[in-house]
Amino acid sequence: MSYTSYREISKRLLMLQLQQLNQSLPQTEVEELSFGRIGYKTLSTGVLIRKPRGSSAVINAVNVGRVSHDVTVEVWDWSSYSNPKKLPVLIGNNEEASFPYRLRPNNLAVFYSFLLSEGVLFYEVRIIYRKNKNIIVNIDSQSGDQILQHQLVEINP
Missing domain, CATH: 2.60.120 (Jelly Rolls)
Structure with missing residues (x-):
């Protein structure tokens, strides 16, 4: 699986967790949360x-x-x-x-x-x-x- 695939999966999971908590973050903040986790x-x-x-x-x-x-x-x-x-x-x-x-x-x-x-x-x-x-x-x-x-x-x- 490629780096992009892992990053996309991470973003999707984060968005699902946020939806479950009835919260929402702008896409730029989701990018920032993902930045330090996968591949960096x-x-x-x-x-x-x-x-x-x-x-x-x-x-x-x-x-x-x-x-x-x-x-x-x-x-x-x-x-x-x-x-x-x-x-x-x-x-x-x-x-x-x-x-x-x-x-x-x-x-x-x-x-x-x-x-x-x-x-x-x-x-x-x-x-x-x-x-x-x-x-x-x-x-x-x-x-x-x-x-x-x-x-x-x-x-x-």
Whole structure:
């Protein structure tokens, strides 16, 4: 059975459950509920400490394959120790990135999030994408730290 078939079955089951509960969600919310469940994975850095020289987190995502893939990058501020808040993720010339971001074949996207100006002490980077070996993601901080993809942890948020 193909990925599309599993996704369609998942959506249908969710819609049936919602009908039974006499609730309804817009189709976009059903898509969001399905996004993280079937065929996608979420990788996390875990919570990191921003070093005094580190002013931003830089996330490099490259698609070395022949097909476009959607990628979502999230940066979370854990400075309050609970209830983290999502920080803006930028691309290009300080433009807020729109997610999911369509990463074309043989292309690199460089995302970043300012940590110092936001007063962030603790932060986490999450990357969500379809399980595919042709997507490679690394995270750099301006203090010189680098986290390679094989060091990221798969989570189920």
